[in-house]
Amino acid sequence: xxxxxLKPQVRGRPxxxxxxxxxxxxxxxxxxxxxxxDRYVPASVKPQIQAxxxxxxxxxxxxAMAMTGVFTVASLIFGIxxxxxxxDRRLLLASGIxxxxxxxxxxxxxxxxxxxxxxxxxxxxxxxxxxxxxxxMITDFYPxxxxxxxxxIFGLSAPxxxxxxxxxxSILGQNxxxxxxxxxxxxxxxxxxxxxxxxxxxxxxxxxxCEDPLHSDEDSVDEEESDxxxxxxxxxxxxxxxxHEGRVLLSNPFFLAATIGSVAISFAVGGLTxxxxxxxxxxxxxxxxxxxLVLSVSCVASGFGGAILGSKVADSAARRLPWLGSSAYFIxxxxxxxxxxxxxxxxxxxxxxxxLVVSLVIGQTCFFTYMAPIAALSMSVIPVHSRAxxxxxxxxLCHALGDVISPPIIGHISDTANLKLGLQVTWVAVxxxxxxWLAGYACLPRPPMEILPKxxxxxxxxxxxxxxxxxxxxxxxxxxxxxx
Numbered sequence: 513x514x515x516x517x518l519k520p521q522v523r524g525r526p527x528x529x530x531x532x533x534x535x536x537x538x539x540x541x542x543x544x545x546x547x548x549x550d551r552y553v554p555a556s557v558k559p560q561i562q563a564x565x566x567x568x569x570x571x572x573x574x575x576a577m578a579m580t581g582v583f584t585v586a587s588l589i590f591g592i593x594x595x596x597x598x599x600d601r602r603l604l605l606a607s608g609i610x611x612x613x614x615x616x617x618x619x620x621x622x623x624x625x626x627x628x629x630x631x632x633x634x635x636x637x638x639x640x641x642x643x644x645x646x647x648x649m650i651t652d653f654y655p656x657x658x659x660x661x662x663x664x665i666f667g668l669s670a671p672x673x674x675x676x677x678x679x680x681x682s683i684l685g686q687n688x689x690x691x692x693x694x695x696x697x698x699x700x701x702x703x704x705x706x707x708x709x710x711x712x713x714x715x716x717x718x719x720x721x722c723e724d725p726l727h728s729d730e731d732s733v734d735e736e737e738s739d740x741x742x743x744x745x746x747x748x749x750x751x752x753x754x755x756h757e758g759r760v761l762l763s764n765p766f767f768l769a770a771t772i773g774s775v776a777i778s779f780a781v782g783g784l785t786x787x788x789x790x791x792x793x794x795x796x797x798x799x800x801x802x803x804x805l806v807l808s809v810s811c812v813a814s815g816f817g818g819a820i821l822g823s824k825v826a827d828s829a830a831r832r833l834p835w836l837g838s839s840a841y842f843i844x845x846x847x848x849x850x851x852x853x854x855x856x857x858x859x860x861x862x863x864x865x866x867x868l869v870v871s872l873v874i875g876q877t878c879f880f881t882y883m884a885p886i887a888a889l890s891m892s893v894i895p896v897h898s899r900a901x902x903x904x905x906x907x908x909l910c911h912a913l914g915d916v917i918s919p920p921i922i923g924h925i926s927d928t929a930n931l932k933l934g935l936q937v938t939w940v941a942v943x944x945x946x947x948x949w950l951a952g953y954a955c956l957p958r959p960p961m962e963i964l965p966k967x968x969x970x971x972x973x974x975x976x977x978x979x980x981x982x983x984x985x986x987x988x989x990x991x992x993x994x995x996x
Contacts, residue, residue, distance in 0.1 A: 522712050532712030533653040537662055539707050540646050541669035543609060546675025546701050547639055549680070550616040551579075553697050554632065555679030555786050556804050557690035559793055564690070565625055569926040573919040574625065575632040576786050580679075583636030583643070584911040590644040590828035593903025601645045605708040608645075611723045612638025613701025620694030651891045652714045656962040660841070660888040664823035667883035671815020675808035678789065682804020755879020761902050766893040766959045768951030769842070771885050771906050775913045776945035779884060780856070780938040783922045788872075790862075791931055796865050810873045818880025822848065826885040830963045840959040841889040845882035849946025852878030857939035860932060879942050886949075891960045 524530040554561065554575060563663050591606070594601050615634035622628035646666075654662045681693040730890035762768050792803040822845055836843070856874030864869050894902040918937065925934030 520715070521879035523715060523718070526718050527655050529658060530653045530712065530714040530718065532764055533662075536653055536711045537665055539711060541652065541666050542668060543605075543642065543704060543708070544646065545669040545673035545676065546609075546697075546704060547612070547642060549677035549697050550612060550635065550671050551639070552674050552677030552699065552785055553616070553681040553693050554619070554790050556678045556807075557685035557693050558786075558790055560685050560690040561628070563736065564623075565628070567625060569923040569931070570920060571625055571923075573786060575619075575628050575724060575924040576782075576919050577916055579632040579636040579639075580782070580911045580916040581636070582633040583640050584908050585909040586637045588640045588645045588901075588903040591901040594645050594648065596698050600713065601649060602708050602711060602713055604641045604645050606705045608638040608641025609705035609708070610638070610702050612636075612642075613698050613705070615698070616701070617695050617698030619698070620691035635910060638909070640904075643907055647891055647903050648716075649713070649888065652716055652718055656892055659892060660798060660823055660827055660884050663887040664819055664884040667819040667880075667887065668816055670820075670883070671811040671880070673812040674785065674815070678804045678811065679769060679808035682789070682801050682807075685804075686799070686801040703905065709728055720882045720930040736824055753916045758905055761898065764893060765956050766952065767890060767902065767906075767950055768888045769956065770893075771909055773845070773882065773945040773948040773952075774886060774890075774906060776941045776948065777879060778910040778914025779918045780879070780941035780945070783918035783935065783941075786915075786919040787922050787926075787935060789929060791860065794931060796868070798865060806869060810869065810876060814873050814876030815880050818848075818877040819883050820878065822881025823884040825881070838889075838959045839953050839956075839964055841959060841961070842949045842956075844951060845885050846946045846949035848878040848881040849949070852876075853939045853943035853946065857936075860935040860938065864971075876944075879945070882945070882949075887962065889959055893959055 516872070518937060522531045547961065558572055561567065562569075590604060593599065594604060612635045615631055615638060619628060619631040642726055647663075650662055651659060677697065680696060684693045684696060729735075762771075789803050789807060792798050792806065796803075798806065804805045829836055829844060830838055833840070852875050855871045855878065858871035859868055859875055890902070890906060918941075922931070922937065925931075925937075958995035983989040
């Protein structure tokens with residue numbers, strides 16, 4: 513769909529990094545940080561919201577449940593719109609960013625539980641457009657061999673955003689009131705939304721040789737012939753198109769194993785982010801502002817450390833161990849989940865603040881190692897024109913079975929027993945994630961991902977950001993970018 517305010521599409525050479533990739537990755541990463549900040553602000557001021565609106569633990573979890581529930585349903589719609597290219601995906605991104613930012617600010621005007629639930633539900637609509645479009649768009653900018661690194665950069669923005677949400681929310685909440693936390697984190701996003709209109713939008717699937725990475729070209733020809741013979745059955749099949757697409761995606765064993773682990777991590781992260789600030793206030797002598805700062809520092813340290821560690825170890829293992837190859841993207845995050853679950857168990861059981869913080873930081877570092885390897889694997893093993901729907905299906909399952917249900921479950925346990933008991937489910941979920949990826953490594957062949965030897969000029973994720981990652985933020989294309 514043509515639009516005069518959009519940057520004209522620039523097409524690069526297939527199989528290489530596309531023009532404007534660095535500008536796009538930097539912009540989408542910054543927006544992802546804002547997305548995470550908006551998502552975690554309510555948890556940082558939960559005690560104040562409960563006190564003013566008179567909510568128990570179960571009721572205080574309902575706004576988060578509404579946001580993730582609506583987010584889950586809306587992601588299906590945006591996934592279909594993006595895959596069918598009904599409109600330019602940059603317009604989808606811009607409208608979604610503006611919508612969720614405005615809805616976040618509206619949360620500060622809520623006068624009762626019903627209004628707060630409504631406003632948080634609206635946040636889920638806007639966030640869904642970004643979540644379903646951003647990952648496939650990054651996949652189109654980068655060839656297979658560079659996607660793990662690109663998703664590492666993108667993943668680093670999540671802990672930064674979480675830190676901003678916890679830090680800004682708790683400090684403003686304690687000094688100005690919880691409503692100001694919503695205002696400050698919400699309104700700036702409306703201005704940021706226009707930035708995506710000036711990004712390049714490469715053709716869908718330009719960096720993928722075949723439509724379906726699990727099947728060869730000959731198989732694709734056979735399938736096309738078979739489809740033409742069964743043309744009469746297509747109208748009936750289209751009536752359940754999404755269900756059929758879901759079955760096809762979940763029949764992909766690599767995608768299924770990656771998704772099961774992601775669901776378990778989503779369950780754990782949803783419970784921790786919603787309830788851990790309250791845990792610190794109730795079970796330690798830390799104030800709300802100090803608790804927010806502790807969580808901010810831990811999010812940045814563990815998020816950066818975990819994302820970079822997981823990406824580097826997975827890439828190194830895949831390149832240097834020929835017998836392992838692309839299976840490293842399963843076994844590396846699986847190996848880190850086992851100590852991660854033990855450390856998270858310590859973080860929700862010990863009372864000494866120092867031991868608690870150390871266990872939390874190291875434990876989060878371990879389970880954040882999954883972000884880049886699992887994201888790169890998930891997007892690389894599904895067909896090109898199903899990626900947005902695959903992303904939306906993964907979002908659906910991660911939220912419907914993960915962070916939609918974990919906060920109210922923990923809140924109910926807290927009301928009937930205590931919060932410490934409720935948080936025990938989080939470390940168990942981290943352990944389940946590790947076991948699912950371990951099963952993917954042990955029971956499946958190597959994922960169909962291209963593994964290239966390390967190049968002489970390849971300085972890794974950190975060097976890529978510091979030396980080259982920001983060079984095209986202005987929108988210009990360097991000689992290196994056009995030739996690499």
